[in-house]
Amino acid sequence: MARQPIDQFVEGISAEKRASVYLGTKVTHEKRDKLLHDHYADPDALRRLAGEIKQHVVENLDTYLPKVEAKLQSNGVKVHWASTAEEACAAVHGIMKARGATKLVKAKTMVSEEIGLADYLEHRGIEALETDLGEFIVQIDHDHPSHIVRPIIHKSRKEIATSFEREGLGAYNDDPETITRRARAFLRKKFLQADVGLTGANFVSVESGRLVIVTNEGNSRFSLAATKCHIALVGIEKLVPRDRDLGLFLNLLARSATAQQLTVYTEFISGPKAAAQPDGPEEMHVIFVDNRRTEVLASECREILRCIRCGACLNVCPVYRQVSGHAYRSVYPGPVGAVLSPLLEGDKFADKADLPKASSLCGACNEVCPVNIPIPDLLLRLRNKGKREHAPLAEAGSPPMGAWALMASSPAAWKTALVAGKLMNVLPKTWIPIPAMKAWTDTRTLPEWRGGEFRKWLRQRPRKADGTKGSPQSHTP
Amino acid sequence: MASDRQLPRADRRVMLMATCLCDAFYADAARATVEVLEHLGCTVEFPEGQTCCGQPAFNGGDWDASRQVVRHAVKTFAGDLPVIVPSGSCAAMLTHGTALEFEKEADLGEVRQLGRRTWELADFIVNGLGVKTWPGRYEGRIAFHRSCHCRGSETVPAALALLSSIAGASVAPFGESDQCCGFGGTFSVSFPHISSAMGTLKLEHIRASAPDVLVSVDMSCLMHMAGLAEKAGQPIRTQHVAQVLRDALRNGNLL
Numbered sequence: 001m002a003r004q005p006i007d008q009f010v011e012g013i014s015a016e017k018r019a020s021v022y023l024g025t026k027v028t029h030e031k032r033d034k035l036l037h038d039h040y041a042d043p044d045a046l047r048r049l050a051g052e053i054k055q056h057v058v059e060n061l062d063t064y065l066p067k068v069e070a071k072l073q074s075n076g077v078k079v080h081w082a083s084t085a086e087e088a089c090a091a092v093h094g095i096m097k098a099r100g101a102t103k104l105v106k107a108k109t110m111v112s113e114e115i116g117l118a119d120y121l122e123h124r125g126i127e128a129l130e131t132d133l134g135e136f137i138v139q140i141d142h143d144h145p146s147h148i149v150r151p152i153i154h155k156s157r158k159e160i161a162t163s164f165e166r167e168g169l170g171a172y173n174d175d176p177e178t179i180t181r182r183a184r185a186f187l188r189k190k191f192l193q194a195d196v197g198l199t200g201a202n203f204v205s206v207e208s209g210r211l212v213i214v215t216n217e218g219n220s221r222f223s224l225a226a227t228k229c230h231i232a233l234v235g236i237e238k239l240v241p242r243d244r245d246l247g248l249f250l251n252l253l254a255r256s257a258t259a260q261q262l263t264v265y266t267e268f269i270s271g272p273k274a275a276a277q278p279d280g281p282e283e284m285h286v287i288f289v290d291n292r293r294t295e296v297l298a299s300e301c302r303e304i305l306r307c308i309r310c311g312a313c314l315n316v317c318p319v320y321r322q323v324s325g326h327a328y329r330s331v332y333p334g335p336v337g338a339v340l341s342p343l344l345e346g347d348k349f350a351d352k353a354d355l356p357k358a359s360s361l362c363g364a365c366n367e368v369c370p371v372n373i374p375i376p377d378l379l380l381r382l383r384n385k386g387k388r389e390h391a392p393l394a395e396a397g398s399p400p401m402g403a404w405a406l407m408a409s410s411p412a413a414w415k416t417a418l419v420a421g422k423l424m425n426v427l428p429k430t431w432i433p434i435p436a437m438k439a440w441t442d443t444r445t446l447p448e449w450r451g452g453e454f455r456k457w458l459r460q461r462p463r464k465a466d467g468t469k470g471s472p473q474s475h476t477p
Numbered sequence: 478m479a480s481d482r483q484l485p486r487a488d489r490r491v492m493l494m495a496t497c498l499c500d501a502f503y504a505d506a507a508r509a510t511v512e513v514l515e516h517l518g519c520t521v522e523f524p525e526g527q528t529c530c531g532q533p534a535f536n537g538g539d540w541d542a543s544r545q546v547v548r549h550a551v552k553t554f555a556g557d558l559p560v561i562v563p564s565g566s567c568a569a570m571l572t573h574g575t576a577l578e579f580e581k582e583a584d585l586g587e588v589r590q591l592g593r594r595t596w597e598l599a600d601f602i603v604n605g606l607g608v609k610t611w612p613g614r615y616e617g618r619i620a621f622h623r624s625c626h627c628r629g630s631e632t633v634p635a636a637l638a639l640l641s642s643i644a645g646a647s648v649a650p651f652g653e654s655d656q657c658c659g660f661g662g663t664f665s666v667s668f669p670h671i672s673s674a675m676g677t678l679k680l681e682h683i684r685a686s687a688p689d690v691l692v693s694v695d696m697s698c699l700m701h702m703a704g705l706a707e708k709a710g711q712p713i714r715t716q717h718v719a720q721v722l723r724d725a726l727r728n729g730n731l732l
Contacts, residue, residue, distance in 0.1 A: 004667050004668055006668065006671070007667070007668040007669065007670050007671055008670075010670050010671055010674070011670060026653070318656050318657045318659065318675045318678075319668075319671055319675075322671045322674050322675060323671060356538075357538075357664070357667060357668075358668060358671070359661070359664065360625070360657045360659060360660065360661025360662075360664045360665075360672070360675070361536060361625070361626075361661055361662075361664070362625035362628075362656075362657035362661070363625050363626070363628045363629075364625070364628075364655065364656070364657065366628075367628060367629075367655075377577055380535070380536065380538070380574075380577060380578075381577075383536070383537065383538030384538045384539075384540045384578070385538075386538055387537070387538035387539050387540070394538060396667070397666065397667030397668070398537050398538075398663050398666075398667045399537075399663060399666065401533065401534040401537055401539040401542040401543075402539075402542060404533065404534065404542070405534055405539075405541075405542035405543070405545045405546055406545075407528070408497075408528040408529045408531070408545075408546040408549065409528070409545050409546055409548075409549040410528075411525065411526035411527075411528065411553075414528045418500060418501060421501060436663075436666040436667075437666075439665075439666040439667070439669040440665065440666050440669070440704075441708075442669060442673075443669060443673040443705060443708055444673070444676075444701065444704030444705045444707075444708050445703075445704045445707040445708050446704065447502040447503070447700055447703070447704070448502070449501065449502065450501070450502055450503070450504040451500065451501045451502075452500075453504035454495060454499060454500060454504035454507040454508055455500070455523075455525075457504065457508055458511070458523055
């Protein structure tokens with residue numbers, strides 16, 4: 001029986017890395033929980049409300065998207081539509097070519113990871129520099145983020161200090177403050193030299209066309225301070241209907257993502273620089289990225305499009321804590337990634353059909369989700385999809401259920417098996433040629449088989465004095 | 478919890494779904510369930526044709542196989558009696574999981590009807606029968622594992638209320654009690670390394686509170702944790718909530 005790749009992956013993770021991922025996620029989760037309950041009498045009511053608003057948006061994208069396009073255009077923003085990753089990258093490249101631009105500074109955006117923008121631009125001679133500290137470290141190491149919010153949760157400061165030394169950013173020094181100061185000094189120059197600033201958007205208000213961008217490092221503001229052109233890459237699901245909805249979402253996002261009341265920088269961008277404003281980008285583009293989101297919308301898992309990328313489900317997930325992000329072979333790891341990543345593969349769903357299996361279905365992700373996505377239900381739907389489509393990765397390591405179902409629908413066979421199962425206590429367990437059994441007994445013992453004993457007790461125990469009351473009655477329908 | 482669930486009948490007749498695990502391994506937990514229900518004045522019917530709730534295949538993604546088993550359960554537990562099950566996980570399967578896998582099936586209505594009648598044992602005692610405290614005596618420090626499929630249900634507060642009300646018993650808190658034990662059904666064999674690591678961490682937290690017994694409403698979680706502990710050479714004592722309640726009655730000469 002083939003093994004599950006994610007379960008194999010975990011064997012290769014060092015104890016040090018595992019401990020740092022565990023501690024990092026645990027601490028953030030616990031702070032988040034405390035903050036939400038300290039500040040709100042009923043945080044779950046807020047999560048449900050936010051979920052309903054986003055579900056409403058997701059189900060009405062066909063009307064909200066034209067509305068927000070018109071609003072953005074009236075604000076002086078140029079709107080582009082990219083149905084694929086390639087089109088989105090080409091749109092960014094096209095804007096830069098038209099301006100003769102060669103240098104781009106980039107704030108953290110998951111959708112740019114999703115479409116592979118940095119590689120696309122580099123191959124075309126454009127410098128696309130990550131300015132979020134974590135993403136910058138990922139970039140100089142030619143690595144990939146392992147967490148939605150904390151891209152270098154898998155790295156130690158010693159590794160980072162070594163990378164900085166290699167890149168000529170100073171002699172080895174693993175003091176976090178020194179590392180940060182060196183990155184800052186390097187990036188400041190790059191901000192000033194850049195032609196274009198690229199950001200994502202955490203939310204876009206349909207009502208006002210405002211883009212909302214949150215960061216803790218201010219790098220998004222820096223990216224837009226000196227450049228003349230702002231490009232925002234925005235997944236089509238990022239809309240909220242009204243400005244007033246932002247009060248709810250910003251409060252939930254900061255607490256859920258980083259256990260803060262509010263992220264350090266929250267920008268509201270209504271368009272390019274107005275004539276009266278002294279500086280800022282004079283040109284602004286919003287590229288709405290579909291990249292299979294409409295396919296997700298048409299699927300049985302559309303609720304996943306509510307996601308606001310806070311990472312709370314990663315932090316609480318006992319599986320993510322053990323395996324960390326790279327195990328998921330995807331831009332989006334953890335519980336949200338186990339749903340979203342296979343769906344974003346489209347007709348290559350089978351390549352990631354194992355991701356929805358990498359869960360004990362414990363439901364902790366749903367409990368912390370600020371938009372109340374029923375992640376376990378969606379994982380189950382995708383497991384069923386994997387089974388229906390005979391995806392080998394979905395079936396790897398899973399015992400077949402056909403014979404069990406037959407037996408469990410036939411009382412006579414079931415009762416026979418209960419008695420026959422007693423053999424398990426006689427045979428040495430390692431002789432049983434069932435891989436599933438070995439997978440169990442490698443690390444756990446099996447309880448003693450007592451098949452049929454309860455039924456026997458029911459039949460044989462003495463009846464009470466009154467003959468009926470309090471006595472179990474067996475019946476066969 | 479769904480507000481449309483069916484309350485117990487005045488005559489306190491109920492059906493018992495013993496669960497496949499108790500049928501195969503944990504006869505005494507099923508027996509304790511019967512004894513506890515009878516102590517509460519219930520008449521317990523045991524449909525002989527019962528097998529399993531269908532969850533293994535449901536979680537495995539094989540919904541055709543699962544629906545076959547659920548349809549058998551619907552037939553076996555036909556009628557209007559409450560169905561009591563000593564497992565939060567099987568209860569969640571029948572109240573929630575089946576609704577998901579029967580969404581587009583013609584017999585969704587019958588499946589939901591069974592779901593509305595299904596109660597996890599502790600939830601039934603406290604919220605169905607209105608019994609908030611438990612008599613008798615049970616000496617021991619209890620570590621109570623909140624099995625994950627009880628999230629969002631009334632089971633955990635119900636079980637905790639009953640356990641902590643027993644004379645002589647105390648419920649010992651332990652770290653990260655909202656985290657999974659790593660069982661997850663077929664997850665435990667298809668992801669054995671991750672599953673075992675999760676369980677080992679869980680056991681460390683539990684041991685740190687030095688309990689006399691580890692208690693849960695689900696034998697499946699207990700099977701996993703006890704199996705891990707024994708294999709590691711550090712066995713722990715486990716009991717189903719029903720066994721604790723039954724033992725309290727015995728110790729108080731109420732049974």
